[in-house]
Amino acid sequence: MLKKTALVLCAVLLAGMAAACGSRNNAEQGANTGEGGGANEQPVNMRMFINMPEYTDAFNAFVEEYKKVKPNVSIELEIMQADYPTILKSKIASGNLSDVFASTAGGEIDQYAEYSADLTNEPLAQAMNDAVRANMTSSDGKVLGLPVKDNLFAIIYNKDLFEKAGIESFPKTMTELKDAIAKLEAIGVTPFANGYKEWWVQKHIFQHFINAAAPGNTKALVQDFIAGKTTFADHPELMAFFDFIDLTVEHGMPKPLERDLSAQISDFATGKAAIMTGQGAWTEEQILKIDPNLNIGVAGYPVSENPEDAMIITGADQALRINKDSPVVDEVLEFFNWLYTSDYGKSWFSEVAKVIPPIKDVPFPQLQMPQQMQQIMQTEKTGELAIIYSLDSFHQRFGEIMQAYIAGNTTREQAVKDIENAWTQLGAPR
Numbered sequence: 001m002l003k004k005t006a007l008v009l010c011a012v013l014l015a016g017m018a019a020a021c022g023s024r025n026n027a028e029q030g031a032n033t034g035e036g037g038g039a040n041e042q043p044v045n046m047r048m049f050i051n052m053p054e055y056t057d058a059f060n061a062f063v064e065e066y067k068k069v070k071p072n073v074s075i076e077l078e079i080m081q082a083d084y085p086t087i088l089k090s091k092i093a094s095g096n097l098s099d100v101f102a103s104t105a106g107g108e109i110d111q112y113a114e115y116s117a118d119l120t121n122e123p124l125a126q127a128m129n130d131a132v133r134a135n136m137t138s139s140d141g142k143v144l145g146l147p148v149k150d151n152l153f154a155i156i157y158n159k160d161l162f163e164k165a166g167i168e169s170f171p172k173t174m175t176e177l178k179d180a181i182a183k184l185e186a187i188g189v190t191p192f193a194n195g196y197k198e199w200w201v202q203k204h205i206f207q208h209f210i211n212a213a214a215p216g217n218t219k220a221l222v223q224d225f226i227a228g229k230t231t232f233a234d235h236p237e238l239m240a241f242f243d244f245i246d247l248t249v250e251h252g253m254p255k256p257l258e259r260d261l262s263a264q265i266s267d268f269a270t271g272k273a274a275i276m277t278g279q280g281a282w283t284e285e286q287i288l289k290i291d292p293n294l295n296i297g298v299a300g301y302p303v304s305e306n307p308e309d310a311m312i313i314t315g316a317d318q319a320l321r322i323n324k325d326s327p328v329v330d331e332v333l334e335f336f337n338w339l340y341t342s343d344y345g346k347s348w349f350s351e352v353a354k355v356i357p358p359i360k361d362v363p364f365p366q367l368q369m370p371q372q373m374q375q376i377m378q379t380e381k382t383g384e385l386a387i388i389y390s391l392d393s394f395h396q397r398f399g400e401i402m403q404a405y406i407a408g409n410t411t412r413e414q415a416v417k418d419i420e421n422a423w424t425q426l427g428a429p430r
Contacts, residue, residue, distance in 0.1 A: 041072040044331045048077050049091065049098035050320065051084040052148060054282055058353035065344055066335060073331060085392045099326040105135040105319045106388025109144050111429040116144040117322040117329060124340035132358040135316040135388060145319025146336060149355030152281040152373045153204055153313040153385075154298040161189055161274040162297070170299035172307035174240065181251050184274050192252035193273035195264030196406055199399025201278025203387045206241055206398070208301040211383035212309040213237040222389035225420065226427035232416045237304055242405070242412050244303065248277055249406055257406055269294060281369040285354060296368045298376075300383070312376055315385030316358055394426040 050059075056079055063075045078098065080087070091097050092115065103112050119125045125133060125143040129150070136145035157170055165183040181191045195201050207218075213235040214221035224230040232238045249256055253267050265283055268276045269290035276283070287294055300310035322332050339345040340359055349357040354365040356373070364370040376382075387395065398419055405415040 041070075044070075044073045044328050046073060046075045046100070046328055046332055046335065047098040048075065048100040048320075049088070050077070050079055050100065050102040051081055052102070052318065053079050053081050054286070055148065055353055055355075058348070061352050062339060062345075062348055065348075066338070069338060070331075070335070073335070075335075085396065097323050097325075099323050099328055099332050101321050101323065103145070103319050103321060104388060104392050105145060105147070105315075105317050106385070107391050107428060108388075109136060109138050109319065111391060112321055113138050113142075113144055115321065115323055115325070117324040117326075117333070119143045119146060119322070119333075122333060123337045127340045127359040129358060129360050131314075132316040135385065136319055145321055146340070147316040147319060147358040149282075149318075149349070149353065150314065150316050150358045151318075151385075152298065152356060152369055153207065154280060154369075154373075155301050156268070156276040156279055156283070156369070157297045157299065158268070158271065158274045159295040159297040161187075161271065165189065165274075170297060171302045172300070172310040173302050173305045174243070175305060177247070177302045181247065185251065189271075190251070190253055190267075190273045191275055192248040193259075193264045193267035193276045194248050194252045194256040195259050195261050195278060196249075196256040196403060197258055197260040197263075198278075199396050199403065202399040202402045203395040204278045204280065205244070205301065207313060207386040208311070208383065209238050209241040209244075209303050210386040211311060211313070212240075212303045212306070215309075216384070218384045218386040219389050222386060222423075222427070225423040226390070228420075228424045231420060237309075239416075240303060242415075244301070245402065245406065257403055266290065281356060281367070281373070284367050284369050298369050298372050300380075308381070311381055311383040312373060313383040313385055314356075314373065314377070315388070317385055317388055390423065390427045391429065394422055397422040397426055 056077075059077055059079070063077070066073065066075065084102070088101060088103070091101075097115060101112075103109070120141075120143045122143075124146055128136065128147070132147050132150055133143060136143050136147060138144050155170070161184065162170070162180070165180070165187050167180050167183055171177040171180045184191045210218050210221060221230070221235075253259060253273055259267070261279075261283075264276060264279070265286050267273045269287045271291075284296065287296065298312060300312050303309050322329060322336070326332060339348065346359065346362050349355055349359065350363055350365040354367060356364060356370050364374050401410070401415050401418045401422065404410045405412065410418070
């Protein structure tokens with residue numbers, strides 16, 4: 001998700017390796033046997049425009065591996081984060097849409113449906129686990145997206161600092177959270193590492209409060225906001241979101257609007273702050289690069305005085321899409337079917353990308369957050385992935401409104417009105 005960087009990685013795969021496979025099934029067989037494509041196959045260039053810079057190394061790895069399968073195929077990766085939705089729309093308007101592009105799941109599956117290849121009957125769709133496939137499915141029942149990962153959204157904390165402060169477990173209520181804040185500050189530790197320069201962290205936090213307002217029915221609540229049928233005043237649990245943000249700013253690292261993801265991870269990984277907000281499992285490897293011995297904990301956000309509202313959230317929030325009008329659409333389908341069904345592809349998710357796998361019968365990576373998530377899911381309820389029911393155009397505006405609120409440039413009352421208006425204007429495809 002996440003650094004505000006833009007980079008283009010081109011991997012040009014050499015033609016002329018051993019004998020071959022011309023179909024999707026043969027490509028998969030080649031991956032498992034080590035056989036390559038035929039020397040006389042025509043060169044193919046595949047362009048991907050995606051927004052997950054944290055997985056650049058992992059993407060580069062599957063490009064290198066695919067050389068062994070289809071040496072005539074070159075894969076060009078354009079990877080960026082800053083203002084991705086705006087640039088994607090610009091590419092579509094100019095007729096320069098790449099062969100593969102990214103979007104969020106849920107509502108944006110429908111938004112870009114007219115540009116997306118139908119994957120319903122492809123082997124990759126059958127490989128997805130049921131919950132993830134539902135996140136990739138349009139309102140008319142077509143699988144139009146493919147996930148890079150399942151995901152975990154939780155509050156992240158330093159277990160050793162909590163133990164040092166005498167806090168036995170992460171708080172489940174707002175009252176308990178305030179008590180934990182006091183204990184951390186008593187030992188000279190700043191409670192919160194915030195990355196509020198990034199607009200998207202706000203949507204990750206806010207969805208936990210949506211779950212508290214409409215447990216098990218977040219989609220209907222979001223649709224009511226989009227339709228203008230309800231307000232924040234009808235749901236006091238949503239107003240508590242502002243209380244939480246106020247706490248994180250008051251008891252967080254200085255200048256929160258100047259701290260991006262990198263600064264937030266550094267503040268947490270170096271022990272300057274004990275709790276990280278708005279993030280999830282995708283941050284673990286970056287944290288451990290700074291401190292390989294950090295004892296990481298995950299927990300649901302304390303959003304109310306009801307401990308049952310403190311739930312982690314799981315689900316696939318990002319999708320890759322295959323441009324249905326791509327001149328190399330068959331070759332792109334062949335590549336992704338290989339990635340989702342070959343032995344290498346199955347290992348790529350948990351061992352190379354080290355993500356929570358979105359496909360069946362693949363073990364979780366040996367990382368602290370996914371392993372804890374797996375344990376929590378065995379005994380506790382998890383929340384719904386509420387962010388997928390609104391478009392990222394709304395979420396970006398929502399983040400900007402909250403940045404203005406944090407800066408003191410708008411009141412809570414005005415921020416609420418602005419969010420409600422943004423939901424009706426930007427929450428769903430028009």
